[in-house]
Amino acid sequence: MEKKKNPVQYLVIALLVIAVAWVGYTAYDNNQTKKAQQEAQEKAQQERVNKQQEQTTTADETTAQQPDVVYAPDFEAANLGGQKETLSSYQGKKVVLNFWASWCLPCKAEMPHMVDFQNQHAADLNTEIVAVNLTQQEKSGIGGIKKFVDEYGLNFPVLLDETGAIATQYGIITIPTTFILNEDGAIERQITGPVTDDLLIKLLGEMDE
Known part of the structure; x- marks a missing residue:
């Protein structure tokens, strides 16, 4: 005659399954969060680089449009x-x-x-x-x-x-x-x-x- 399993065992198994699922979800969520943060940082850095390049280009163009002024030496x-x-x-x-x-x-x-x-x-x-x-x-x-x-x-x-x-x-x-x-x-x-x-x-x- 087959023995009936103790309800406590089912509860323990269920808790273990939930715990494993939670750990997996947390790890996945953390990974996704880190990935999103990294992408955001890379995007922000690229925007800063682009802005700096634009400012440099503008400064170069301004310099090119303004020839050097040479003043006559006073005497x-x-x-x-x-x-x-x-x-x-x-x-x-x-x-x-x-x-x-x-x-x-x-x-x-x-x-x-x-x-x-x-x-x-x-x-x-x-x-x-x-x-x-x-x-x-x-x-x-x-x-x-x-x-x-x-x-x-x-x-x-x-x-x-x-x-x-x-x-x-x-x-x-x-x-x-x-x-x-x-x-x-x-x-x-x-x-x-x-x-x-x-x-x-x-x-x-x-x-x-």
């Missing part, structure tokens, strides 16, 4: 009357900064054009010509410079680079050399060789566009 020099002047005193105007010498043939060729420009167009274009003479290289001295100024009727400030320091500061190798400065004193153009009044009108007019 102090005496004019033919002996008074000291600084380049920065002309800030607020465009400046045609010209390096020249009285013995320089191309300098002689461009001076009438510069005189015409100063007479007819400088005021309308808010421009001042400042001519820096390489006095250290002048064999005829101050007297020769004054004679040149009178002969060509120079009607703009002439400053004397008596030591060559200003020419060195601007890296002058060939004369004439002309720098076009904007109202803030930044260098817009550098021209090696003689200029004409038409060229000055064109370049300075373009700066107002």
Whole structure:
């Protein structure tokens, strides 16, 4: 005759089954939770990387759109009357900064054009010509410079680079050399060789566009 199983045994078995099922479910749930957390972290990290790349690209584009600004070095020099002047005193105007010498043939060729420009167009274009003479290289001295100024009727400030320091500061190798400065004193153009009044009108007019 078959023995009846004790009800307690059924209860124990049932509890064991429930316990095993619970452990399995908990392990599965924990695994799914960890997986979800990992995916969320990876997504957040990727979003941060994408955002950083966008910011870097934007910064690069901004930098590319803004060329480097080079300001003309300031200096102090005496004019033919002996008074000291600084380049920065002309800030607020465009400046045609010209390096020249009285013995320089191309300098002689461009001076009438510069005189015409100063007479007819400088005021309308808010421009001042400042001519820096390489006095250290002048064999005829101050007297020769004054004679040149009178002969060509120079009607703009002439400053004397008596030591060559200003020419060195601007890296002058060939004369004439002309720098076009904007109202803030930044260098817009550098021209090696003689200029004409038409060229000055064109370049300075373009700066107002």
